[in-house]
Amino acid sequence: MTELFGVPIQALLGQLMLGLVNGSFYAILSLGLAVIFGMLNIVNFAHGALYMVGAFFAWMLLNYAGINYWAALVIAPVGVALMGVLIEKTMLQWLRQLDHLYGLLLTFGLALILEGIFREFYGSSGLPYDLPDVFKGVFDLGFMMLPKYRVWVIIMSFVLCLFTWYVIEKTKLGAYLRAGTENPQLVQAFGINVPLMVTLTYAFGVGLAGLAGVMAAPIYQVSPLMGSNIIIVVFAVVVIGGMGSILGSIVTGLALGLIEGLTKVFFAEASTTVVFVIMAIVLLLRPAGLFGREK
Amino acid sequence: MRQTVLYAGLLLALLVAPWVGYPVFLMKALCFALFASAFNLLIGFTGLLSFGHAMFFGFAAYVTGHAAKVWGLTPELAIVCGTLSATLIGVLTGWLAVRRQGIYFAMVTLALAQMIYFLCVQAPFTYAEDGIQSIPRGQLLGMIGLGDDMVMYYFVLAIFVGAFALIYRIVHSPFGQVLKSIRENETRALSLGYQVDRYKLMAFVLSATLAGLAGSTKTLALGLATLTDVGWQMSGEVVLMTLLGGMGTILGPSVGAIIIVAMQNYLADLGSWVTTIMGATFVICVLVFRRGIVGEIAHRFERKA
Numbered sequence: 001m002t003e004l005f006g007v008p009i010q011a012l013l014g015q016l017m018l019g020l021v022n023g024s025f026y027a028i029l030s031l032g033l034a035v036i037f038g039m040l041n042i043v044n045f046a047h048g049a050l051y052m053v054g055a056f057f058a059w060m061l062l063n064y065a066g067i068n069y070w071a072a073l074v075i076a077p078v079g080v081a082l083m084g085v086l087i088e089k090t091m092l093q094w095l096r097q098l099d100h101l102y103g104l105l106l107t108f109g110l111a112l113i114l115e116g117i118f119r120e121f122y123g124s125s126g127l128p129y130d131l132p133d134v135f136k137g138v139f140d141l142g143f144m145m146l147p148k149y150r151v152w153v154i155i156m157s158f159v160l161c162l163f164t165w166y167v168i169e170k171t172k173l174g175a176y177l178r179a180g181t182e183n184p185q186l187v188q189a190f191g192i193n194v195p196l197m198v199t200l201t202y203a204f205g206v207g208l209a210g211l212a213g214v215m216a217a218p219i220y221q222v223s224p225l226m227g228s229n230i231i232i233v234v235f236a237v238v239v240i241g242g243m244g245s246i247l248g249s250i251v252t253g254l255a256l257g258l259i260e261g262l263t264k265v266f267f268a269e270a271s272t273t274v275v276f277v278i279m280a281i282v283l284l285l286r287p288a289g290l291f292g293r294e295k
Numbered sequence: 296m297r298q299t300v301l302y303a304g305l306l307l308a309l310l311v312a313p314w315v316g317y318p319v320f321l322m323k324a325l326c327f328a329l330f331a332s333a334f335n336l337l338i339g340f341t342g343l344l345s346f347g348h349a350m351f352f353g354f355a356a357y358v359t360g361h362a363a364k365v366w367g368l369t370p371e372l373a374i375v376c377g378t379l380s381a382t383l384i385g386v387l388t389g390w391l392a393v394r395r396q397g398i399y400f401a402m403v404t405l406a407l408a409q410m411i412y413f414l415c416v417q418a419p420f421t422y423a424e425d426g427i428q429s430i431p432r433g434q435l436l437g438m439i440g441l442g443d444d445m446v447m448y449y450f451v452l453a454i455f456v457g458a459f460a461l462i463y464r465i466v467h468s469p470f471g472q473v474l475k476s477i478r479e480n481e482t483r484a485l486s487l488g489y490q491v492d493r494y495k496l497m498a499f500v501l502s503a504t505l506a507g508l509a510g511s512t513k514t515l516a517l518g519l520a521t522l523t524d525v526g527w528q529m530s531g532e533v534v535l536m537t538l539l540g541g542m543g544t545i546l547g548p549s550v551g552a553i554i555i556v557a558m559q560n561y562l563a564d565l566g567s568w569v570t571t572i573m574g575a576t577f578v579i580c581v582l583v584f585r586r587g588i589v590g591e592i593a594h595r596f597e598r599k600a
Contacts, residue, residue: 043398094582100398101344102581105538108531109577116571232527236406239399269417276410280391283403287394 007265013144015261021150021219023257024157028212029234030241030249031164032205037243038181039201042092042103048231049111050206052224054080054213056118059129059222069132073214080210084203092202093195111228118224126221135218153215160208161250168246177201236279241291248291305546309452318444319517324556325455326513331536331548332462333505338534339543340466341498342478346401347408348506348533350388351381353525354411355507360427360520361420370433370441370450374511381507382500384411389499393492396481408530415525426521430514447516454512458505463545465501474498506533528570535573538580541587550588 029047036044057076061067067075087110095102135149168174180187180194188194213226220226234253241252256275264271282290312321330352337343359377362368368376388407395403415421422428432441441447465471473494476484485491514520523529532555540551555573562569580587586594 037398043402091578091582098585101401102585104344104346104398104401105534106578106581108534109574109581112531112574112577113571114574116567116569116574119567119570228527232405232409235402236409239395239402239406272413272416273410276406276413279403279406280410283391283394 010144012265015265016258017146017150017261019258019261019264020254021153021257022260023254024154025212025216025230025253026234026237026257027161027250027253028157028208029230030237030253031161031246032208033234033238034243034246034249035164035168035208036202036205039177039198040088040092040096040103041100042095042107043100043235044202044205045104045107045231046087046110046114047107047206047209048227048229048234049114050080050083050227051209051213051216051230052118052227053083053114054210055129055217055220055222055226056122056213056224057210058214058217059127062129069214069218073211076214077207077211080213081203081207084206085199087206088199088202093198111231115224115228122224124223124225126223126226129217129222131218149218153219156215157212160211164208165246165250233275236275240275240279240282240289242289244289245291248289252290306456309456313445313448318448320556320560322444322448322451322516323513324553325451326509326516327533327536327552327556328549329455329458329512330506330509331533331540331552332459332545333502333509334533335537335542335544335548336462336465336505337498337502338537339548340471340478341474341495342481343495343499344401344534345392345404345499345502346527346530346534347388347404347406347411348502349525349527349529350408350411351385351503351506352510352513352529352533353415353520353522354384355381355510356514356520356524357415357421357427359511359514360430363433363515364427364430365420368433369437370435370515373433373515374454374508377511377514378504378507381510382504385500385503385507386496389496389503393495393499405527405530408525409527412522412525412527415522421520421522424522426519426523427514428519430518430520432515432518441515451512451516454508458508459549462505466545470494470497532573535577535580537587538585539576539587541590541593544587544589544593547587547589554588 029051033044033047036042036047054076057079058069058072061072061075062069091106091110092103095106131149135152137148139146139148139151166174168177176187176192176197180192180197184194216226233256237253237256238249240256241248243249256278259278260271260274263274270277309325330348334345334348337345355377357377358380359373362373362376363370366373388404391407392400392403416423420427432447434440435450439446441450473484473489476487476489477491477494481491484494510520510524513524536551536555537548538551539554540549541547558572559569562572565572584591
């Protein structure tokens, strides 16, 4: 058995793979947060909770209605996005003139509501989600085993991130969006329906979170607590990367996932805190974040 | 004049309270009232939203529990140890957190608090899931036994009144005025020559210390320190108490704390619905009730006058 720094190569690669999977989720979630923050000036604390809701939608579709993973991959994010429309229309739009802090507080309240409801009905122990048959098994590369589903998650999140980046940076719609971020009054004056754009942006951002939830369902246990566990790490990722840049969020998310995986191999006790330690170091050296512009 | 009467009346009510109500509940309410008032020093008077105050409250609770149970210190020394540990964490985390403004400040404090939480999960002296239990109240100054709930109540009340007076003094001091100017317009305070970051850090450390005092006192009053005290939900609870009672009012956080503690007490049978109800309270407060209870009352009075 080959070893690297006293650790079997297989174990090392396995953890790196797992880190990349975690990093993919950090990337998708922090990307959604960045898009929402850019347009609405709200840090969406409910992001983790909506990711959890996405996972639960997939679980319910499979266990109550027999609807499989592929359909859930479409239905659940759309469901979460519709919840997003409802939230934006009934609550968030009233906060536009207020301090950013109120948006954070309101979405924190929403996160508590969702978590409380799901904990009441499903307990906090977590429910398993069966993998579709296609993804059962592994690719044998000779030097390591690649679980098929993890490969799928990584490819899928790469595509998602690239797609979002392309839409925002390279299309007309994205140009409107970026312009709306800079100066909503002016964009409105050009005859573009800014309030509608804001609603759709929020729906898209939380829809991404819902999709991440569906993808996460077969890997982690579907649990009411999965949202709050991940959102705090994602906040740290956002502080490290800064919310100014789409590409920045993606790169930071993936990199931190990998670092977390490496820490698990070499210094397991620190694997839960390493992201926060990195955040502290970044705050010391580059207070505005790696890719950040202070707003 | 009216204010003096109000405060005298409240003090009298607190002195009589344990003869009418249940002392353990009252002690818990007082500790959380102090916790929320300490938190309000930051959000209400400096304009900084910390989403990680549980780290001071919870860590101080552990240190006090450890000092009282394992080291066998007297209660006042155990509380001093806990409070100072919160000051220390406050200096370190505050030094990092004041580098970012607004929304980022909230996220930084939340993340740092989560780090402290994981440290508490792993550190041996906290006994992880079990927490430190059956912590002895001991003898005040080695003389007065605090085992009796009534005696303990007046000890807690003395701490609360002292800390509350300190907060009142801070808010109404020249230092407090500078903090308020930072809340209103940070750039202007900076251009007037105030070293804004230093003032923010001072406010942060003071708030952390008082939050630690609240956590320490709670540990002795209830006899336990657990992961609940240091988790992010606790940070959220103290935000809710302050928001509900009224941010930036002197009495608001205490009112909010009493309501939330009472709510948790009476609704405990509802299980996870309590979380949902707290979330809904948050949403309602933000949407229609941003001044909070005390803020709303004060506003009505001002309009009439």
